[in-house]
Every structure is written in C-alpha cells, then in structure tokens.
Amino acid sequence: MSDTYHHFIPKIEIGKWVQDVVQSFVDHTENFFTGLGNGINWFVQQLVDLFTWINPFVFIIIIAAIAFWRSGWGVALFSLIGLWLIFNLGYWADTMQTLGLILTAIIISIIIGIPFGIWIGLSDTAKNIITPILDFMQTMPAFVYLIPVLFLFGTGMAPGVVATVIFSMPPTIRMAGLGIRQVPEDLIEASEAFGSKTSQKLFKVQLPLALSTIMAGINQSIMLALSMVVIASLVAAPGLGAKVYLAVTQLRLDIGVESGLSIVIIAIVLDRITQNIRKQKKS
Amino acid sequence: MDKIEVRDVTKIFGKNPKRGIELINQGLTKTEILEKTGMTVGVNKASFSIKDGEIFVIMGLSGSGKSTLVRLLNRLIEPTSGTVLIDGKDVTKLNKQELREVRRSKMSMVFQRFALFPHRTILANTEFGLEIQNVSKEVRRKKALEALELVGLKGYEEKKPGELSGGMQQRVGLARALANDADVLLMDEAFSALDPLIRKDMQDELLDLQSKMQKTIVFITHDLDEALRIGDRIVLMKDGSIVQVGTPEEILMNPANDYVEQFVEDVDVTKVFTAEHVMKRPETIEVSRGLRVAMKIMKDEGVSTVYAIDKNKRFLGILYGDDAAKAVEQGKSINDVIKPVESVTTDTYLIDMFETLSASPVPIPVIDDSGRLKGIVKRSAIIDVMADSSEVLNGEG
Numbered sequence: 001m002s003d004t005y006h007h008f009i010p011k012i013e014i015g016k017w018v019q020d021v022v023q024s025f026v027d028h029t030e031n032f033f034t035g036l037g038n039g040i041n042w043f044v045q046q047l048v049d050l051f052t053w054i055n056p057f058v059f060i061i062i063i064a065a066i067a068f069w070r071s072g073w074g075v076a077l078f079s080l081i082g083l084w085l086i087f088n089l090g091y092w093a094d095t096m097q098t099l100g101l102i103l104t105a106i107i108i109s110i111i112i113g114i115p116f117g118i119w120i121g122l123s124d125t126a127k128n129i130i131t132p133i134l135d136f137m138q139t140m141p142a143f144v145y146l147i148p149v150l151f152l153f154g155t156g157m158a159p160g161v162v163a164t165v166i167f168s169m170p171p172t173i174r175m176a177g178l179g180i181r182q183v184p185e186d187l188i189e190a191s192e193a194f195g196s197k198t199s200q201k202l203f204k205v206q207l208p209l210a211l212s213t214i215m216a217g218i219n220q221s222i223m224l225a226l227s228m229v230v231i232a233s234l235v236a237a238p239g240l241g242a243k244v245y246l247a248v249t250q251l252r253l254d255i256g257v258e259s260g261l262s263i264v265i266i267a268i269v270l271d272r273i274t275q276n277i278r279k280q281k282k283s
Numbered sequence: 284m285d286k287i288e289v290r291d292v293t294k295i296f297g298k299n300p301k302r303g304i305e306l307i308n309q310g311l312t313k314t315e316i317l318e319k320t321g322m323t324v325g326v327n328k329a330s331f332s333i334k335d336g337e338i339f340v341i342m343g344l345s346g347s348g349k350s351t352l353v354r355l356l357n358r359l360i361e362p363t364s365g366t367v368l369i370d371g372k373d374v375t376k377l378n379k380q381e382l383r384e385v386r387r388s389k390m391s392m393v394f395q396r397f398a399l400f401p402h403r404t405i406l407a408n409t410e411f412g413l414e415i416q417n418v419s420k421e422v423r424r425k426k427a428l429e430a431l432e433l434v435g436l437k438g439y440e441e442k443k444p445g446e447l448s449g450g451m452q453q454r455v456g457l458a459r460a461l462a463n464d465a466d467v468l469l470m471d472e473a474f475s476a477l478d479p480l481i482r483k484d485m486q487d488e489l490l491d492l493q494s495k496m497q498k499t500i501v502f503i504t505h506d507l508d509e510a511l512r513i514g515d516r517i518v519l520m521k522d523g524s525i526v527q528v529g530t531p532e533e534i535l536m537n538p539a540n541d542y543v544e545q546f547v548e549d550v551d552v553t554k555v556f557t558a559e560h561v562m563k564r565p566e567t568i569e570v571s572r573g574l575r576v577a578m579k580i581m582k583d584e585g586v587s588t589v590y591a592i593d594k595n596k597r598f599l600g601i602l603y604g605d606d607a608a609k610a611v612e613q614g615k616s617i618n619d620v621i622k623p624v625e626s627v628t629t630d631t632y633l634i635d636m637f638e639t640l641s642a643s644p645v646p647i648p649v650i651d652d653s654g655r656l657k658g659i660v661k662r663s664a665i666i667d668v669m670a671d672s673s674e675v676l677n678g679e680g
Contacts, residue, residue, distance in 0.1 A: 195387035
C-alpha cells in the first residue's frame with residue numbers, strides 16, 4: 001500500500017534533509033563547537049571542583065543558612081536533613097556534578113534568555129518570531145535535541161549542559177517578556193513624560209518592575225533543568241541522572257530509589273530558595 | 284504673554300491618518316469619518332493659547348479627546364497635524380533629543396492614577412525627574428525634599444507609595460512634577476480618582492500653591508464644578524473639537540451652544556459666584572458729615588439704615604434710623620451710635636455666606652482687602668442668582 005502510494009508521490013524526506021543540513025553544519029563549525037564544548041566543560045569542572053573542595057558538612061550548613069535567610073526555619077531544617085541524607089546515602093559526588101551541570105545551564109539560560117526576553121517584551125515583531133521557536137523548543141521531545149547536540153559536542157558534560165539549556169531556557173525568556181509587558185502603561189508614560197531615554201526607562205522602570213516575574217521564570221527554568229538531568233545522562237553527562245540511568249538499565253531498584261530521592265531533595269531545596277527570592281521582591 | 288499656543292492640532296488614530304486629515308478638511312464629522320474609514324478622530328483642529336501663569340482647564344466628558352489633547356502637548360501622543368508652540372518654539376518639529384530636553388525642563392506631568400513607581404520610595408519617586416537628568420545626588424535630594432515639604436509630605440520620604448492613601452499618593456505625584464521646576468504643569472484628571480472631600484482639599488491646595496509659584500497649569504477634568512473652581516480659563520471639548528473657550532463666568536453667562544448650556548445647567552452657581560457678583564450699591568454716610576445729614580439721606584432714599592464709612596471709604600459700622608433720631612435728641616455724636624455688623628469680603632463664595640446672611644437683620648456689607656466698603660448683599664440677591672444667574676449678572680454688570 002505504502003509502496004504504491006510512494007510510487008506516485010515520493011516521501012518528503014524531512015529526516016534526511018535535516019540530517020544532511022546538520023552534518024554539513026557540523027563539518028563547517030567543528031572547531032567552534034569543540035571550543036565551546038571545552039569551555040562549558042571547563043566551567044562545569046570549576047564549579048564541581050569548588051563544590052567538592054568544600055567540606056560536605058560546611059556545604060550543607062551554607063545551603064541551610066541560605067535557606068534560612070531566604071525562606072525561614074522550615075526550609076532550612078529540610079535542607080539540613082535532606083542534604084545530610086544525600087551524603088549519608090553516598091551520592092554526594094554525583095549531586096555536586098548535577099549541581100554543577102544545572103548551575104552552568106541556568107547561568108547560560110539567564111545570560112541568553114534575559115536579553116531575548118526583554119526583546120520580546122519590547123517588540124511585537126520579535127515576539128511573533130521568537131514565541132513559535134520557544135513553543136518548538138519546549139514541545140519537541142527532549143531526546144531529539146540529544147542527536148544534533150551529540151554531533152556538535154560529542155559525549156560528556158557539555159552536550160548535557162547544552163540540551164538542558166535548550167529545554168530549560170524558554171520560561172526565562174517568556175517570563176522576562178511577560179514581565180516587561182506587564183508594566184502598567186501609565187508608569188511607562190510617566191517615565192517618558194519626565195524625559196527618560198529608552199535605556200533609563202528600561203533600567204529604572206521596566207526591569208525593576210518585571211523583576212519578580214523574571215525571577216519566577218528563572219525558578220521554572222531551574223525546575224525544568226532538574227527534570228533534564230536523567231535525559232542528559234543519555235549523552236554521558238555524569239551526576240545523579242547517570243545513576244538513575246544505570247539503575248534502569250541494570251534493574252537496580254535500590255540505586256534508582258536513592259538517586260531519585262536525591263534529585264527530589266535537590267529540586268525542593270532549589271525551588272524553595274529561589275521561589276522565595278521572588279516573593280520577597282514582591283512585598 | 285502666551286506660554287503655549289496650539290494651532291489646528293489634530294490627532295487621528297488609525298491606519299491612514301493623512302486620508303483622515305483630508306476628510307476633516309472636507310468638513311466630515313467624527314462619526315462620518317469613523318463610519319467611512321474606521322479611523323477615530325481623537326482631536327479635531329484644536330486651537331487655543333494659554334497665558335503664562337494661568338490655570339487653563341480642558342474640560343469634557345470621557346471620549347471627548349481631552350486626555351489625548353494634553354498628551355499632544357508633550358508628544359506622548361504624536362499629533363497628526365498642527366503645531367504646538369511652547370515659549371514660541373514648535374514642539375512638533377523637535378527631534379528625540381530636543382523633545383527629551385523639553386520634557387525634562389519645560390513640562391512636568393501629573394497623572395490620573397498617580398503613576399508612582401511602586402518599587403521606589405516616596406523620596407526616590409520625587410527625585411525621578413532629576414535623577415534621569417543626572418543631577419547630583421545632593422542637589423536632587425534637596426529639591427525633592429523641598430517639593431515634598433511644599434505638598435505637606437515631610438516625614439514620609441522613606442515610605443513606599445503602596446503605604447500611602449490616594450490623596451497622599453497624588454501629593455507625591457504633584458511633588459514629583461514640582462521637583463523638576465518646570466514652568467508648565469500638565470495635570471491629567473489629577474484629582475478625579477480621589478474622593479470628593481479630598482478632591483476639594485487638593486483643589487484648594489493647588490490654588491494655594493499656584494498663588495506662590497505662578498506656574499502655567501494645564502488641567503484636564505470631566506468635572507465642571509472642578510473646572511469652574513480652579514480654572515482661570517476653561518476650554519470645553521466635545522467629540523474631539525473645541526466647543527467654547529472662556530473664563531468660568533463667560534461660559535456660564537453665554538454658553539456658546541446647546542451642548543454647553545446643557546452642561547452648565549446643573550451647576551451650583553452659589554459655588555461659582557462671589558459676593559462681588561451680586562452686591563448692590565449701599566446708602567453710605569461719611570461720618571464727618573454728621574447725624575443730621577445721615578438722617579436726611581435715610582429720609583430721601585426711603586431706607587431705615589445707612590452704612591457708615593470714613594474718609595478713605597473704610598467701613599465702620601451700621602447706623603439705624605431710630606438710633607440716629609435718639610442721638611440727635613440726646614446730643615450724642617454719630618460715632619456713639621454706629622453699631623458693628625458682620626461683613627464678608629468681595630471674593631467670598633455665595634455658598635459660604637448663607638449663614639452670615641440669615642443671621643443678619645440687615646443686608647450684609649461687602650468689603651475689600653483693605654476694609655473699604657464695596658457694596659451690600661441682600662438676601663433676595665442670592666435667590667435671584669439661583670433663579671436665574673444670567674439675568675442678575677447682565678443687569679448688574
């Protein structure tokens with residue numbers, strides 16, 4: 001049936017075309033992406049080195065102190081017990097790898113995402129062009145990113161970071177744009193009526209007022225980044241995700257539960273800390 | 284001198300404003316243009332001039348184009364055609380940089396919903412205009428504190444706008460505009476969001492500030508009472524066009540058309556007219572002329588009282604016919620029998636003299652700032668005004 005159909009109308013070779021384009025892209029940009037990959041690897045390694053250099057108990061107390069400063073006793077206590085549990089289960093090194101990966105991905109997301117967010121907040125044209133791209137980035141199954149990313153960066157931490165950035169950046173961009181657009185019209189008018197330059201309007205009025213929304217976007221991005229750690233492990237990114245992957249392939253329920261639990265603990269701690277940054281700015 | 288001159292300023296919202304201008308020139312109305320092209324005429328060939336130091340009120344119902352008109356002055360909305368001259372300079376021809384300069388130094392704006400920056404303290408809000416001009420921190424702080432003191436908000440510097448009541452927030456809005464020290468204040472329905480009592484306070488305070496500062500104020504409102512209360516001159520707008528320009532009295536006395544007449548029909552004239560408008564000429568006696576002359580005047584004019592004044596026409600008191608007769612018999616002087624009576628000043632509103640009037644057995648004297656007798660107000664005069672304001676005004680001049 002299909003053969004007869006294709007006899008008359010040939011198959012549209014979307015997959016092959018994309019593969020060809022990516023291949024030729026890879027061939028021409030190999031040096032650049034290898035360099036970029038090395039840069040990312042180097043940055044993550046610095047973070048991981050720093051995290052592992054710090055004594056785990058000191059680290060736990062620092063996080064608990066931040067949690068107390070930002071969210072109060074409950075979250076501080078949870079962080080203390082949760083992180084100690086991770087240490088106790090023996091997943092400390094993996095957790096530090098994962099933290100390094102997420103932190104790098106989030107820093108890149110912010111550096112790229114905020115300017116784009118401001119742009120779609122200010123320009124309707126930019127919004128009309130970028131929004132569908134963001135939809136695409138978020139709805140495309142995350143596994144699919146891994147393939148071109150593998151082509152460009154090989155295996156290891158760098159492709160994991162890049163795939164995580166692609167998947168987790170959209171909320172930062174969207175919410176930054178939304179935050180800029182939500183600034184009340186009369187405040188924009190007021191800043192213009194007093195003779196603000198475009199940059200003064202942006203930095204003195206729009207960005208400060210959009211800050212809580214932007215923080216909400218970053219918080220969402222962090223959560224999405226965490227949800228990517230297992231997928232990132234498919235391209236051999238080390239960390240807790242790799243442990244989960246190992247547990248699945250070897251049917252090791254014990255490792256699965258312990259590493260999964262560690263991810264949940266990290267997620268809750270990071271969420272509560274960053275969420276409350278947003279709330280505090282609001283009040 | 285004219286501070287602001289607006290000539291044939293038109294704003295058309297829509298896809299093809301040039302075509303809209305053509306249609307206006309052909310004499311089509313706002314409704315016809317909307318039906319024909321889907322474009323809205325915001326302001327239709329407005330022309331007027333505003334004198335230095337006056338409070339110029341632009342008044343109209345919602346949708347009349349008044350808020351658009353005020354934004355055409357500082358080009359928050361770009362005019363489609365026409366010119367706006369400020370100090371003789373055409374604002375519509377300025378480039379971005381020059382326009383910013385005008386907004387910074389010449390015109391400040393106060394907004395209906397206050398438009399304070401919620402993330403800044405009251406002081407930082409007040410400093411905003413100076414801050415974006417890169418004025419040094421000490422100078423802008425000093426000016427902002429002065430402005431806040433002027434509007435009565437000393438001590439609130441470190442609060443956030445959200446912690447203040449509506450009336451106080453608008454004082455901050457006013458202080459922010461004053462801190463810039465611009466000659467022109469654009470006030471877009473500045474008091475409309477406030478409740479009536481606070482609104483009245485703010486109007487009084489604005490008049491008070493104005494008497495000290497002599498700014499040129501362009502005040503937008505939909506409230507005729509407010510317009511009449513604070514406006515030196517008023518322009519009435521309807522459907523984007525100017526219907527009438529004039530002083531409050533001119534508008535009340537000679538409404539340009541049915542629309543204005545309908546508008547002013549419900550005005551409480553006792554809040555608009557002052558003693559000066561309704562007073563009549565009194566029978567007076569200059570005290571040095573003595574009691575006998577006073578009695579003759581009363582007899583000749585058929586009245587039972589005269590108002591006693593000195594050589595400089597300063598009001599001394601009232602002389603009753605009975606007292607005068609007794610005094611002549613007893614050989615007393617005129618000064619012994621003059622009785623004091625409560626008086627009002629020429630600028631007292633009718634509504635504020637009801638009490639005095641009802642308590643006084645005689646028409647109440649009206650005096651000017653230096654105490655000179657200018658006239659008297661009878662109870663009947665007020666009733667006449669309320670019955671028909673124009674007749675009284677035209678009759679008395």
